[in-house]
Amino acid sequence: VMLDQRELYAELTGGKDIKFVEDATEIVTMNVPENSIFNGIDEDAISWFDNSKSVPYAAYGRYNIDRFDRSLCALGETLHWHNYIGKPTDYEIHGGTPLLSVKCGDGCILLCTVRTDVNDKDPIACRLTDNILTWDFKID
Numbered sequence: 356v357m358l359d360q361r362e363l364y365a366e367l368t369g370g371k372d373i374k375f376v377e378d379a380t381e382i383v384t385m386n387v388p389e390n391s392i393f394n395g396i397d398e399d400a401i402s403w404f405d406n407s408k409s410v411p412y413a414a415y416g417r418y419n420i421d422r423f424d425r426s427l428c429a430l431g432e433t434l435h436w437h438n439y440i441g442k443p444t445d446y447e448i449h450g451g452t453p454l455l456s457v458k459c460g461d462g463c464i465l466l467c468t469v470r471t472d473v474n475d476k477d478p479i480a481c482r483l484t485d486n487i488l489t490w491d492f493k494i495d
Contacts, residue, residue, distance in 0.1 A: 371420075373457070454466070471483070
C-alpha cells in the first residue's frame with residue numbers, strides 16, 4: 356500500500372509508466388464497487404471530505420495509466436467537472452485514477468491519493484482508510 360506517493364519509479368511499478376497529476380479532486384467514482392477496498396461505502400460517498408479550510412475534496416491527485424494494460428486496475432476514477440472529452444487523449448488532461456492496483460510479480464501494489472488525513476472529520480474517509488489497511492487483493 357502506497358499513500359501520498361507522487362513519484363513512481365519504473366523499478367517500483369514493474370516498468371509501468373504511471374504519471375501523477377496534482378489536483379484537488381472533489382469526487383471519486385467507484386469503478387469496481389465490489390472490491391473489498393469499498394466495503395461498507397455507498398457508491399456515491401467518496402466525495403467532499405472536509406478540510407475545514409476551503410472547498411472540500413476527496414483526493415489530492417490522480418494517476419494517468421495505460422487503460423489497456425491488464426496488470427493495472429483503476430479501482431476509482433475522477434474527471435474534472437464541466438470538461439468534455441472530445442478525443443481519447445483528452446482523458447489524460449481531465450481525468451485519471453486516484454485509486455489503483457498494480458500487479459507486480461506474485462503481489463499487488465495499491466496506489467492511493469484519496470485523502471486519509473481527515474479520518475477525524477469524515478466517517479467515509481475513516482472507513483476507506485480501514486479498508487485500505489485490511490485490503491484483500493486478488494490476482495487473476
